[in-house]
Amino acid sequence: MSNAYELMSDADLDAAIAAIESDAEHLKALGLKLDMARGKPSPEQTALSRPMLDLIDSTTTxxxxxxxxxxxxxxxxxxxxxxxxxxxxxxxxxxxxxxxxxxxxxxxxxxxxxxxxxxxxxxxxxxxxxxxxxxxxxxxxxxxxxxxxxxxxxxxxxxxxxxxxxxxxxxxxxxxxxxxxxxxxxxxxxxxxxxxxxxxxxxxxxxxxxxxxxxxxxxxxxxxxxxxxxxxxxxxxxxxxxxxxxxxxxxxxxxxxxxxxxxxxxxxxxxxxxxxxxxxxxxxxxxxxxxxxxxxxxxxxxxNLDGVKAHMRAHAAIVGPRFALVEQKLTEGLGELGCATWTHPTGGYFVSFDGPEGSAKAIVKLAADLGVKMTPAGATWPSGKDPHDTNIRIAPTYPSLDELSRALDVFVVAVKLVSARLAKVARA
Ligand SMILES: Cc1ncc(COP(=O)(O)O)c(C=O)c1O
Missing domain, CATH: 3.40.640.10 (Type I PLP-dependent aspartate aminotransferase-like (Major domain))
Incomplete structure (x- = not known):
């Protein structure tokens, strides 16, 4: 199915690209240094387990x-x-x-x-x-x-x-x-x-x-x-x-x-x-x-398992809002364009994102140019070779909510610009 950029007239597509390029310039000027590559818990999460460190000392049996x-x-x-x-x-x-x-x-x-x-x-x-x-x-x-x-x-x-x-x-x-x-x-x-x-x-x-x-x-x-x-x-x-x-x-x-x-x-x-x-x-x-x-x-x-579950509920309270933010930002930014799909997990550490054919490497590169590091495109495939160059792994747990929000704004602009440019190249 065609995405919104592919369906635009030539003039509308050129105008859309110019508008997104201007958004990208604006974001670049902010000099961001954000990271959505790391599938690891945030400092708030690891802090939950600090009390464990007090449970062994020189008097422990x-x-x-x-x-x-x-x-x-x-x-x-x-x-x-x-x-x-x-x-x-x-x-x-x-x-x-x-x-x-x-x-x-x-x-x-x-x-x-x-x-x-x-x-x-x-x-x-x-x-x-x-x-x-x-x-x-x-x-x-x-x-x-x-x-x-x-x-x-x-x-x-x-x-x-x-x-x-x-x-x-x-x-x-x-x-x-x-x-x-x-x-x-x-x-x-x-x-x-x-x-x-x-x-x-x-x-x-x-x-x-x-x-x-x-x-x-x-x-x-x-x-x-x-x-x-x-x-x-x-x-x-x-x-x-x-x-x-x-x-x-x-x-x-x-x-x-x-x-x-x-x-x-x-x-x-x-x-x-x-x-x-x-x-x-x-x-x-x-x-x-x-x-x-x-x-x-x-x-x-x-x-025991009940203790693990109680502890994981505390993790969930920290992690859940980050995943909700990913869902919200991607839906708001890309939902109507039809140029991307993504997963909607209820657990784990990642969201799997797919852009148009041949877009993933360019999106990750553009996001990096705009100050946001993503997991390298292709990393989710053996030998780093995604045959359709569509898949990007989003790791939302480590950044703060505020950092994540800004990183997702950049990511959305990168997806839009690469998708629009691909639509332009396809009709050239
Ligand atoms: C699926 C999966 N298995 C294993 C690991 C690493 O686990 P460990 O730290 O126990 O080696 C990760 C870390 O991201 C993972 O995602």
Whole structure:
């Protein structure tokens, strides 16, 4: 469908471009230096967890379930930390390992393990020739970088409103033994904010992979990150697997990076009992034992799932208005022009924006010239290559509301100018 600029007469389009150029000049003169690129909590949000820092001091009992916090050992993580992570993920604590502060680190280590040593007694991926990883796109660039880092072939799969295009996923996974994995963010996905439907989760659980060493990398990073009254439920993939008698298919990850402190949270992984035995073995070579003071502090602070939910409501009160502002500014600025679409998340950290074909790089560049840094265009696709150059990830959490408001004004002008210029070029 044509957008408003494409439908204008030549004279009207020239006048529209001149008017937007004048708006852009005006904005440039303000000398703004704003940032909508960073998917990280604002200082107000991290301040919510500062009381956690007071919960451990020299008088704290440094044992947990009779196990030492202040010494080597306890390789699976503190029992109370595993119980907390298990509640967040809705799984059996016996199958949970809490280790380190970064879930991405755990994902990396398991890709590395599969590459060098293989999964479930199969040949290491490095000895299997061509190895492919499915990348629902737009998706999380750091996922794609992990698989690319090991020379695996990242294969984009379309992302739909209810999850990855499962017809494509099923076809590729069940027909091609070179397909060894898929990156998934099943709840409040990065960057679209969508949550996989029950049907999509069940189709994942029902996969019959051609490769015995295929695993779903189920990154439930935003499991508790809703910011509206009503949480969007995600069907538990391990329950769906149990329904069909499936077993070694899923590695699920999570962390408290965006619950407490990014880079100082606690990270966890869960999988089937057999997969966890293998993961424990791999980790035992990579680590002596996990850092446990942070685990203890987290348990003392968050206590249990109810504690996590209460804490996340405080985050929601800060984050919700920022997302509402994105919706308002984009609707007011672009709603009637028909040159862009964007997602309307109720959780997570991002809004996924699509402009006209061939516009994203130019919009991000123009916004930067006008003083607003965005996530690089293309970052949401494997190798940074968005085939239609339309997608831009908006990260509204870090700036203050006032900064965000000004940044969005700039972004809207950049979208309008690039769209209008594209319409002009198309008729030249
Ligand atoms: C989907 C997703 N997974 C993982 C991470 C990083 O998590 P961690 O800090 O636990 O490594 C992020 C951070 O933005 C993310 O968006």
């Amino acid at each position: 440094l044992t947990d379930g009779g196990l030492p916090v202040d010494n080597y050992g306890v390789p699976d993580g503190l029992p109370s930390a595993r119980a907390l992570a298990a509640q967040i993920l809705g799984v059996d604590p016996a199958n949970v390992v809490v280790n380190g502060s970064s879930s991405l680190n755990l994902m990396h280590d398991l890709v590395c393990h599969a590459y060098t040593h293989g999964i479930g007694g199969n040949k290491p991926w490095c000895q299997q020739g061509r190895v492919k990883f499915l990348c629902p796109s737009p998706g999380y660039d750091r996922h794609f970088k992990v698989s690319a880092h090991y020379g695996l072939e990242n294969v984009p799969v379309p992302m739909l409103d209810d999850g990855p295009d499962m017809d494509t996923v099923v076809r590729l996974v069940e027909s091609d033994p070179a397909v060894k994995g898929i990156w998934c963010v099943p709840k409040y996905a990065n960057p679209t904010g969508i949550t996989y439907s029950d049907d999509v989760v069940r189709r994942f659980a029902n996969l019959r992979p051609a490769a015995p060493d295929f695993r779903i990398f189920w990154d439930n990073a935003y499991a508790v990150h809703g910011f509206t009254e009503k949480d969007t439920p995600l069907l538990n993939i391990f329950d769906a697997l149990a329904e069909v008698g499936g077993d070694d298919l899923v590695y699920e990850f999570g962390s408290t990076a965006k619950v407490t402190f990014p880079s100082s949270g606690m990270a966890y992984v869960t999988a089937s009992a057999a997969d966890m035995a293998e993961i424990r073995g791999a980790f035992s070579v990579m680590r002596v034992s996990p850092e446990k003071f942070s685990q203890l502090a987290h348990v003392l602070f968050l206590k």
